[in-house]
Amino acid sequence: WELSQYKGTKAFLETKNHEAIIQIKKTTDIPWDLQYNINKITLTKNKNYRITFTAKADKPLKISVVFQQSYRNWKNLGLSEPILLSTDFKTFDLLFNANDNCDNSKLAFLIGKTKAELTFKNINFEEISGIQLPSETSQKQFLFPRPAYKLKGLYPKKMAEDIDEF
Numbered sequence: 256w257e258l259s260q261y262k263g264t265k266a267f268l269e270t271k272n273h274e275a276i277i278q279i280k281k282t283t284d285i286p287w288d289l290q291y292n293i294n295k296i297t298l299t300k301n302k303n304y305r306i307t308f309t310a311k312a313d314k315p316l317k318i319s320v321v322f323q324q325s326y327r328n329w330k331n332l333g334l335s336e337p338i339l340l341s342t343d344f345k346t347f348d349l350l351f352n353a354n355d356n357c358d359n360s361k362l363a364f365l366i367g368k369t370k371a372e373l374t375f376k377n378i379n380f381e382e383i384s385g386i387q388l389p390s391e392t393s394q395k396q397f398l399f400p401r402p403a404y405k406l407k408g409l410y411p412k413k414m415a416e417d418i419d420e421f
Contacts, residue, residue, distance in 0.1 A: 256293050256378075264289040264367050274376040282367050286319060289367030291375065294325045296360045298332055298353040299382075306349045306362065308378040312340040312371050319365040320349060324357055332360050340373065350383070 256275060258268040265281035266289055277291060298304070306320065322334040334351040362380060366373060 256291065259290040259292055259363075261288045266366075274374050277366065277373045277375075279366060279370050279373070282370055284368065286365040286367045287363075290363045290365055291373075292361045292363035294359065294361045296322075296362060296380070297358045298322065298356065298360050300353055300356045302353050303383045304333075304351055304353060304380065305383045306334070306351075306378075306380050307346065308375055309344050309346045310338075310340055310373065310375045311342060311344045312373045313342065314371060315342070316340045316369055316371050316373070318373075320347075321363050321365060322351065322353075322360055323363065325359045325361040330355065330357075332357055344374075344376075346377070 258266055258277065260266060262283050262285070263281060264279075264283055267278045267280070268291070269276045269278075275291065279289065282289065304322075306322075317337055317339050320334065320336045320338060322332045324330045324332065331354075333354040334349065336349055338347055364373075364375070
C-alpha cells in the first residue's frame with residue numbers, strides 16, 4: 256500500500272497497530288490527485304471479487320473506491336463506488352464483476368478533496384464464486400429508488416435496520 260500524491264497535494268501516512276492513518280494537509284478539487292492505493296493486482300474478466308475494509312474519518316467525509324488500470328488510460332475495471340465515512344469505524348463490503356482482464360490493476364481510495372484524518376484497517380481483497388451479482392437489466396425491475404440504502408451508515412442504528420428491512 257502506498258500514498259500517491261499529485262499536483263501539489265500533501266498528506267502523511269503512518270501505520271500503527273495494524274491501521275493506516277492518513278493526515279491530509281493540502282488538497283485539490285480533484286479526488287484522484289491524492290490516493291491510498293495498491294498496484295499490480297491481476298483481475299480476470301467476468302470474475303467476481305469482494306473488497307472489505309473498515310474505515311473512519313475525523314469528520315463525515317465522502318471518498319471513492321475504484322478498481323482501475325494502473326497505467327494510462329486508467330480504465331475502470333468494474334468498481335467505482337462512493338462511500339461515506341463517519342467518525343466511528345464502519346466496515347464496508349463491496350462486490351464487483353471485473354469487466355476486463357488486467358495484470359496490472361490497482362485498488363484505490365480516492366481521498367484528495369478534503370483536509371482530514373482518515374484511518375483504514377482490515378483491508379481484504381478476494382475472488383469469490385457462487386454469488387450472482389445483479390445485472391443492470393435485472394435491477395430495472397425495481398420501480399423505486401433507494402437512496403437511503405447507500406446512506407444508511409449516517410442514520411441511527413434502528414433507522415439503518417429499518418432501511419435494510421425495507
